[in-house]
Amino acid sequence: MRHTGMLFLSRQRPHAAPARCGTFQLQLHAYDRIGPHQAEPWRVTWVGPEAQHFWQQHETELLPGTALMVELEAARAHSMHTRPPMAELQARVIHMALVPSHAVKGR
DSSP states (O other), X not given: OEEEEEEEEOSSOOEEEEOTTSOEEEEEEEEEEEETTEEEEEEEEEESHHHHHXXXXXXXXXXXXXXXXXXXXXXXXXXXXXXXXXXXXXXXXXXXXXXXXXXXXXX
């Protein structure tokens, strides 16, 4: 199943490094703002040359609160060991793009 929408980067820095197989991997922690006082945590992983190009082009812009338009696949819920207990959605990136800051004003 595919998921498409806007996510906002969390305070946790993106992680960019080679995966075990040697392929470039970018992992981002983000939130889906599903209501006025409700946010759903996501961890998205993007692997390959497109991810590396995106990272090289936008590394300095990937700051907390940055909006991303994403197309994701293989989403799964995983329990986080927090109090109160929460779930984190994890998914693989098919496509990702920065959303210009002027386009998210008033959201």
